[in-house]
Amino acid sequence: MAKNKENLVDEGFRVSLVETAFFDGKFEIPHIDAPDKIIIPNGMVPFSVRERSQDKKDFVCFYEHDINFRDILTKTEEYVDELKQYPGIITPDCSLYIDAPLCVQIADIYLNRAVGHYLQKQGLYVIPNIRWGDERTFKEEFLGEKVVFQGVDKHSIVSVGTYGQIQSAESKRFFREGLSEMIKELEPEVVLVYGSMPDTIFADFKKTTKFIPYPDWTTRMKSK
Incomplete structure (x- = not known):
């Protein structure tokens, strides 16, 4: 027997955002359609x-601490009109900590796509942010699919953030491995990069992929 929507309890996964979504893969990640035309942002400003x-x-x-954009996850509908005043958005950069349980990492991938799907359906220009966690999220041998790349079309535009994410040797290694898998899986036409682009991570990929760098907000403000 179908439940009355008014009586449903929101358990935090915002299922109301994905009522019209197409779902990818066995984990049913909401799909974000590639834009008809690639638009390169003039700049990026953090939500807060x-x-x-x-x-x-x-x-x-x-690209900031999750607490600073919690409202876009829990009250997405309330920000549609305001966000339409900007040329577009990058989907939420929910933290995928490599030491977090796999179910938590997958849940954060889901929320990224759920918010992106909903805002796209409301008429916003949406660029998917790709954030991977540990190897289970981006290597096929663990889950039978690369779950972190589900819900995103190939041969289009995506965004990644290095700000605060490549501080240790281990985090640099995970970032480079995930970036390599993303490029092989999605074959993006353009990759936006928020934060620094050290050659130790990006040099080899620059030969085949178009990267467009954006300074983090603090650096951008200091340069003025």
């Missing part, structure tokens, strides 16, 4: 300081 974007010409991104 979006009002500081001059003339609202920046894409809104979520």
